[in-house]
Every structure is written in structure tokens, then in C-alpha cells.
Amino acid sequence: MSKERVRERTDRPARPFRAHRDVLDAAPDPLSPVGAMPPIISITGLSKVYASGFQALRSVNLEIRRGEIFALLGPNGAGKTTLIGIVCGIVSPTEGRVTVDGHDIRAAYRKTRRLIGLVPQELTTDAFETVWATVSFSRGLFGLKPDPGHVERVLKDLSLWEKRDSRIMTLSGGMKRRVLIAKALSHEPQVLFLDEPTAGVDVELRQDMWRLVRRLRDQGVTVILTTHYIEEAEEMADRVGVIRRGEIILVEEKAELMRKLGRKQLTLQLQSPLDALPPALAVHRLDLSADGSELTYTYDSQGERTGITALLTDLRAAGLRFRDLQTRQSSLEDIFVDLVKERA
The missing domain is CATH 3.30.70 (Alpha-Beta Plaits)
Known part of the structure; x- marks a missing residue:
């Protein structure tokens, strides 16, 4: 698509980023406690043993509430990325069951994958594509019709609009990470996984990202993040889970955790x-x-x-x-x- 056609189709007032209609329909009633609703993610007896014999997860049981920001904390090698990979359909579990919005991740793979956006740790994207093209293509991978207006809103929310015609290879590390977030939001997911999203990002970009995360939560999107910047979890999270050696050792409301411990x-x-x-x-x-x-x-x-x-x-x-x-x-x-x- 030419730059002229892109600008022609997006030459209208930009609306705020909108979550998928299913998200808005399922968004918590402000008068009702979030915990009273069915969990958006349910994990039961989840274990993972790799071919080498290494056991990355040990009988993990966890429920993630709709519309919350959940921080998953743990040292390196604790099993955070393996757990995220299984929920996102990238890693096969050895035992256990995972459902997303009531759908089994293996029996209804396409349905559950459509509900999830993933921002991985690694900066993996097509270096020769433009920002606009790679985000638009990511939306098409989920079978959605082109929506230049949505792509525009996402890029503007992430301060990428001025870089829309730039090739990925010319961007800084922080901007490339923003592109990964834009790709994850391209199909309007109900659940967003952020795996170390601010690694290598400067303070200004980090603050922009967290403002976006808060807006997404307010619009009903569930956000699960892992981070080594624990002060971010302290500021952002509604609940905190701690994983160590493949086991969940604690899940608690952040405020209650601070009060008790x-x-x-x-x-x-x-x-x-x-x-x-x-x-x-x-x-x-x-x-x-x-x-x-x-x-x-x-x-x-x-x-x-x-x-x-x-x-x-x-x-x-x-x-x-x-x-x-x-x-x-x-x-x-x-x-x-x-x-x-x-x-x-």
C-alpha cells in the first residue's frame, strides 16, 4: 500500500485505543469486585519437563482475573517464560490444563491464541519491513480485516506514528520494543503478556509504556507482566505472584502483601x-x-x-x-x- 493511500485512509480524527468488543462486554462492573467474575485465565496442575530432564514447572495452579494487572516475579530460571509460553501456545505442557476465557488452549488453539497478545523478551521482527507494514501484517495473521484506523491509534499511543514509514532496522532498541508491543496489540487481544517489556528501554519510554498499560487495564484488557524492575510491579500491579524453581510460592493482592509481609x-x-x-x-x-x-x-x-x-x-x-x-x-x-x- 502506498504512503499516499495509507495517509488518505487514516486522514480522520483518531479515536482512543479500543479493546476488542468482547473485552468491553466482559469488562468488570465498576460496582462489582473484579474477583467475583470468572477468571480470564485458569491454570491447573501445570508441569513442564524438557527432553533434557529439566523440570521447568511443578504443578502450577493459578487464576488470573479479568481486567487486572498481574505481576509474575521470580529469579532467572524460575519458570516465568515457560509458563507464559505454555499459555500462549508456544510451549507444550507435560501435564495440566490451561483455559483462556473458558476455552482449553489445546482443544481451541485458534480461539485462545486470538484472545492473547504477547510481547516477548527477544527483539525479533522483520528488520527490512516498515513499522506500518509489520504491525498491519501481524493483524492479518489472526484473520482480521485491515483496519488502518486501529493501527494508527496503536502507533500513536506508543509514540511510533512519526516512525510508521521507517524500516525496523533503523530504529533504536527502545523503539523496536515499542513495535513489539504494537504488534501484540494489532489484533485487539483480551489478554496481554509483557515478558520483560522495558528491558533496555530508557526512563521516558518506560513511563509512556506504563501509561498505555494503565489505559488498557481501564478498558478491560488483562495484563500479565514479568519484570526485573520490581519497583514497576510495586507501582503498577493489582496482584503479585512469586515463582521459584517452577513453583508458585505466593499469590497475593499487592496492598495486602505489603501490609502482611x-x-x-x-x-x-x-x-x-x-x-x-x-x-x-x-x-x-x-x-x-x-x-x-x-x-x-x-x-x-x-x-x-x-x-x-x-x-x-x-x-x-x-x-x-x-x-x-x-x-x-x-x-x-x-x-x-x-x-x-x-x-x-
């Missing part, structure tokens, strides 16, 4: 250093710094106001004065590291 620390900078912790303070969970100038009190995120009050009272009774104090709350990354160490 997070910790807070109160650090007191003393006016005069201590040689040792006074016996009267032994009842508190205190750590004295090596130089004796700081006391650190650790407590859970659910709060121990009475504990802090008692600590300050005992400090005064012991004749200790402090000149400054600082508080710190554990991040999702801290919780993740603790979980992985604990199960090691």
Missing part, C-alpha cells in the same frame, strides 16, 4: 553514643550500630503504636536522648528478596 524501621540518632544496650531496653527489638550512635527499631507494617510509645517512654527512663529520627518502610523488592531467600 512489609516491615518498618525507626532509626534514632542518639545524642551520646552507647557502649552497650541498657538492660531495660532488652524487651524491645532494637539493634545498636557498631559505633553506638544509632538505635534501630523494627516492627511490622500493621503498626505497633503502643510498642513505639513504650520504647520512647523506656528511652526517657533510661536517660537516653536522641537528636534525630528516621523511618523506612520495606519495598516490594525487599519482600521479594526475603521470600526467595526463605524458600531457598
Whole structure:
């Protein structure tokens, strides 16, 4: 298609990116909890053993809710990419069952694959094609009619519109990753898998991507992401799952996870250093710094106001004065590291 025809067919006001009609019909009622709806993805007893004998997944059971952002976290080799590959129909499972929107991924392969968009880790795309051509072609692979207006909206949402006539080989790594996301959205999927989507992407591009992810979630698209930037999962995810050595060791609402497993620390900078912790303070969970100038009190995120009050009272009774104090709350990354160490 010539550039003139493309521009002629897209010379109309661009509408916001729209999810597939099935997504909008299935989008959660804002007055109803997301968890009350049937899961968009259901995984039961899923295992994968490769020909080499390596067991990548071990009896995984997991449900992904409609319209949520689900972060799947785990160290390298934990099984994240294998799990995504099975759900997307790229890897064959050894045991277990997976359904997408109620359809078995093997019995209804075409139906389920049509519902899913995948952004892989690797930058694999046709280097000699233009951005416009490769995204349009990806839509055609799912048997959909050409829709230049939709392709235009996707490219504009990803700040690729000015690059639409550029060959893939001329783009930067961050722009190539944007093209992968555009290809994954070309057929208007209900589920979007993002496997390390911001690897090698600069901060500005990363923020643009997350704005798009939020819009997709708001329009009913379910987003499952894996990332090494755990602060992104902390900011974006509704729920968090942790996988280690092929096993799901935790699935929790992000806010509840932070509340239950997070910790807070109160650090007191003393006016005069201590040689040792006074016996009267032994009842508190205190750590004295090596130089004796700081006391650190650790407590859970659910709060121990009475504990802090008692600590300050005992400090005064012991004749200790402090000149400054600082508080710190554990991040999702801290919780993740603790979980992985604990199960090691």
C-alpha cells in the first residue's frame, strides 16, 4: 500500500485505543469486585519437563482475573517464560490444563491464541519491513480485516506514528520494543503478556509504556507482566505472584502483601553514643550500630503504636536522648528478596 493511500485512509480524527468488543462486554462492573467474575485465565496442575530432564514447572495452579494487572516475579530460571509460553501456545505442557476465557488452549488453539497478545523478551521482527507494514501484517495473521484506523491509534499511543514509514532496522532498541508491543496489540487481544517489556528501554519510554498499560487495564484488557524492575510491579500491579524453581510460592493482592509481609524501621540518632544496650531496653527489638550512635527499631507494617510509645517512654527512663529520627518502610523488592531467600 502506498504512503499516499495509507495517509488518505487514516486522514480522520483518531479515536482512543479500543479493546476488542468482547473485552468491553466482559469488562468488570465498576460496582462489582473484579474477583467475583470468572477468571480470564485458569491454570491447573501445570508441569513442564524438557527432553533434557529439566523440570521447568511443578504443578502450577493459578487464576488470573479479568481486567487486572498481574505481576509474575521470580529469579532467572524460575519458570516465568515457560509458563507464559505454555499459555500462549508456544510451549507444550507435560501435564495440566490451561483455559483462556473458558476455552482449553489445546482443544481451541485458534480461539485462545486470538484472545492473547504477547510481547516477548527477544527483539525479533522483520528488520527490512516498515513499522506500518509489520504491525498491519501481524493483524492479518489472526484473520482480521485491515483496519488502518486501529493501527494508527496503536502507533500513536506508543509514540511510533512519526516512525510508521521507517524500516525496523533503523530504529533504536527502545523503539523496536515499542513495535513489539504494537504488534501484540494489532489484533485487539483480551489478554496481554509483557515478558520483560522495558528491558533496555530508557526512563521516558518506560513511563509512556506504563501509561498505555494503565489505559488498557481501564478498558478491560488483562495484563500479565514479568519484570526485573520490581519497583514497576510495586507501582503498577493489582496482584503479585512469586515463582521459584517452577513453583508458585505466593499469590497475593499487592496492598495486602505489603501490609502482611512489609516491615518498618525507626532509626534514632542518639545524642551520646552507647557502649552497650541498657538492660531495660532488652524487651524491645532494637539493634545498636557498631559505633553506638544509632538505635534501630523494627516492627511490622500493621503498626505497633503502643510498642513505639513504650520504647520512647523506656528511652526517657533510661536517660537516653536522641537528636534525630528516621523511618523506612520495606519495598516490594525487599519482600521479594526475603521470600526467595526463605524458600531457598
